[in-house]
Amino acid sequence: MYDIAIIGAGVTGAAIARELSKYDFRIIVLDRENDISCGTSKANSAIIHAGYDAEENTLMAKLNVEGNAMFDRLCEELDVPFRRNGSLVVAFDDEQLVHIKKLMQRGINNGVPALSILSQEELLKREPALNPEAKGALLAESAGIIDPMLLTISMMESAVKNGVHYRLNFDIESIKNKGGVYILESGGDEIEAKYVINAAGVFADKVHNMAAKPSFKIKPRRGQYFLLDKIDGNIVNSVVFPCPTKMGKGTLVTPTVHTNLLIGPSSDDLDDPEDLSTTDELLEKARIGAKLLVPKLTTRNSIRTFAGMRAEPDAGDFIIREAEGAPGFFDAAGIKSPGLTAAPAVALYMVEIMKKSGIAFTAKKNFNPLVKRKLFIDMSESAQSALIRGNPLYGRIICRCENITEGDIVDSIRRSPGATTVDGVKRRCRAGMGRCQGGFCGPRVQEIISRELNKPLEEVVLEKKHSYILTGKTK
C-alpha cells in the first residue's frame, strides 16, 4: 500500500510528486497513457507567464507569480532549458493603451516585478519586426520560455530518483474507499493508497466524481499552433501578445527555447477532451492574428501544426483543495493556463493543504534535487570529444536536423522514466523535432528502441498504445 497516489503525470502531478519526494512517504504516480507528459503538458504555449493576466486575489494570480519566481533555481537543478526573454502585450489604439495600463496595475497588485509600459519607439527598437502601427506595449521582464515536456519529464525523473514509483497505462476507472484506504482500479488491477491527489488535467472532474460528489466541471477548450523552422526563430525576441479578449490571451508569436518560432493558439470549445485535431479555419485565424502583430510573418516555413487542450474550470479559478466528503482526497483541478508556470507553486500549496488537513510530514535527509541532462550538441568541443571517447555512440548523429546523437537517444531510453516510443524519445532529446519531423531519423530511432528494449521492431509504436508504425514484413 502507498501513502500517496498521484493521478496524472502531467506538469502538475510531476511537480507535486517531486515536492512530496522531499518527505518520507511511499508515493506512486499513475497515468493512463504509455508515457509521462502526454496530456496538456505536452502541447501549450510554453510560456512562463509573469502574472498580470489573472484577476486579483485568485489562487491563479498567487500561484502564477510565486511559480514564476521559482523557475531559475528549478531549471538549474533540473537542467531544463529556460530563458527569461520578457513578454509584451501590444496595444494598437487608445483603448488598448488604456487596457495595458490596467493590466500593468493588475500585475502590480498581484506582485509581478519589473513591469513597464514601452512607447512606440522603445517597442519597435526592441522588436523591429513588429507592426509599425503598434502604439505601445506592456513589458513584463520576468516572463520567459521553457521546454514544457522536458520540465515535466525532469521533475518526474527527480521524483523517481528520490524514491517515487510510477505506473503507466493505468487508466483509473473507479475509486473506492475501504476503511479509510482508497482503492484505485484500472482494468481489474488495483492500487491502494491512504491519500489521493487528483491531477488528471482535462479529466479531473471525472476522476473527482469517482471519489466525491460532483462539485465542478471541466470544459475542454482547444488551442491550435504552427511551429516554424529555426530560420524564422529570431523574427521576434520576446513573447508577443495582442491585447487580451474574453476568449483568452489571443494569438501570440514567440521564439521557443529551441529557437523555433511558435504561433498560436486558436481557441474553440469542444465536447471531446481528446480531440486534438487541427482545422484549416482556426489555423488560418491564428495565422491572421499573428500577421497582425508581425506583418512579415508567413507560415511558409511551418514544420508542424498541433493542438493542445485547455482544462477550463467552470468556477474560473484553480481548484486545489481537499474534496468535500472525501477526506484524504485532494484535487489539483482546473489547472488551465498559467498551469505550467504555476506548477511548482501548486506543489508547495498542495503540501500546505495536506499539512493543514492533519497529515504528518517528515523531511528526508537525503533528498537529491539534481537531474543532469545535457545533450551532446549543447556541450563544448572538448566535452564532446571526451564523451565520444567514453562512448562511441555519441559520435553518431541520428537526427540530423537537431544534431542528436545515438548516445543521446540511448540515454533517453535508459533513464527512468525512460522513453519507450518514438515520440517519447523526441520529447526527451529532440530527435525528430526538427524540420524533417523524424522523416529521416524516425526509422533509426525505432531500431534503437527495439534494440535497447529488446522488442521486435513492429512492436515499437509512434506514441499512443495503438499507434503502430509497421504492418509486418515484406514478402
Added chain:
Amino acid sequence: MDYDAVVIGGGPAGLGAAIEAKKNGLSRVLIIERDVEPGGILQQCIHNGFGLHIFKEELTGPEYAQRYIDMAKEDNIDIMLDTIVTSISKDRKIKAMNSSGIVSISAGAIVLAMGCRERTRGAIAIPGDRPAGIFTAGTAQRYINIEGYMVGKKVIILGSGDIGMIMARRIVLEGGEVIAVIARSSFAKGLTRNVVQCLDHYNIPLLLNHNIIEIKGKERVESVVIAETDAKKEVIKGTEKEYECDTVLLSVGLIPENELSRLAGIEIDRKTGGPVVNESMETSVPGIFACGNVVHVHDLVDFVTEESMRAGANAARFVKGEIKTESEYMYTSVSGGLTYCVPHRLRYSAMLEKLDLFLRVDKVYPDSWIVIRDSEKELARFRHKNLTPGEMIKQTVKKSVFENAAGNIEIKLETEGLV
C-alpha cells in the same frame, strides 16, 4: 588533416565530383559520407531506370552507384564513412565527426554534394489528427526496400512526384492496396514514364486537381477526406469524399539540404532552395563548389553525374589556379513559364567550350522555343516539344553564343506562332 579537395556527401554527385577532381590532377581527394556506405539515395532505389543517358542501359539505383564506387576505389579516393560533417567555414575548414571522435580538415577546395530531403507533412499543413501511419514516400521506401517491413495495407499517396509513384507500384507488388495517387496540380509532377509504368499498368487511379483536406485517426490513420480543387487550388465544396485507409504517403517535394551551406554564409536561391552557382558550379564563396540535388532537385541521375563532373573538374582547376576570372559576371534570369535556371551567373572567360543550362517549366508546353537574349539582342533559340514540369530541361549552349554578351542573360520560353 589537409586535402586538395574534400567532397561532402558520397551520393552520385559526390562520387562524380571526386572522381573528376582526381582525374584533373589533384592527388589528395576525400569524400565524407554520413551513411555506412556510399551511393546516397540510390541505394534505396531498387527499381531500374538509372543510367539511360550515360551508360545507354537501364540499371537499378544500387547498380548505378556501384559503378562509380568502383571507379572511386580504383582512383584511390579516400572515403570516410559513417562520418558527418557538422560545419564548414568560408576559409574551407571542415569539422566532421564519427565514433572515433571529432576531426578538423583543411581543404584546397570543397564540393558540396549533400543531396536533398523530403518535404514533410508539417510543411504542407494537412489539417486533422496526427496519428501514426503518415510517412514520406522516401521513408516508406527505406522501410520496405532496406529494412524489409511494410508500412501499411491500404494506402493513399499525396503528391505525384516520382518517389510517390514508384512507391505506389512497390506497395501493390508487396500485396498492399493503393487507393489513389492524389495530385494537387493539373498534371503529374513526376516523369511521364513513371505515370505509365507505375500507375497505369497497375490500374492505380491518379486524381489530378485533388487534395487531402483532413486526416482522421487518433492513434493510427483510419481515413482521409479528399476533395477536388479549382484552378486556385481551393477546395470545391460538395466534392469531399472520405476514404478508409491505414496509411498516407507524402510525395510532396524535395528540398536541397543546405544547413552546412548556410553556416558558411553561402548565398541561397529561394527558388531552387540551393546555392547560387556560376558557370563553374562554384558558390558565392570562392573555392566552395556544389552539385547534384544540393543545388537543385534532379529527376535523372545522369544529369547529376554530368553536373558533378563539371563541379569536380572546376574544383581541381581552382586549386591549380586555372580558372580564368577576368570577365565580369552576366546574370541569368528566366521568364515566360520557365521557373529557374542553373547556373545563376556566368563569366565568359571561365566557360568551357560548351555550357549546360538546367531549366524547369511551370506547366506542360507541347511546343515551344527557348530563347536566349542579351538585353534586347537574341543570342540563340532552341525548339522544344513536350516540356513538362516533371522533367528537367538540359539546354547545351556553345560558349561562342555569349561571346559579345555583356549585360544580363534572359532566358525565355516562347510559344507564339506555335500550336
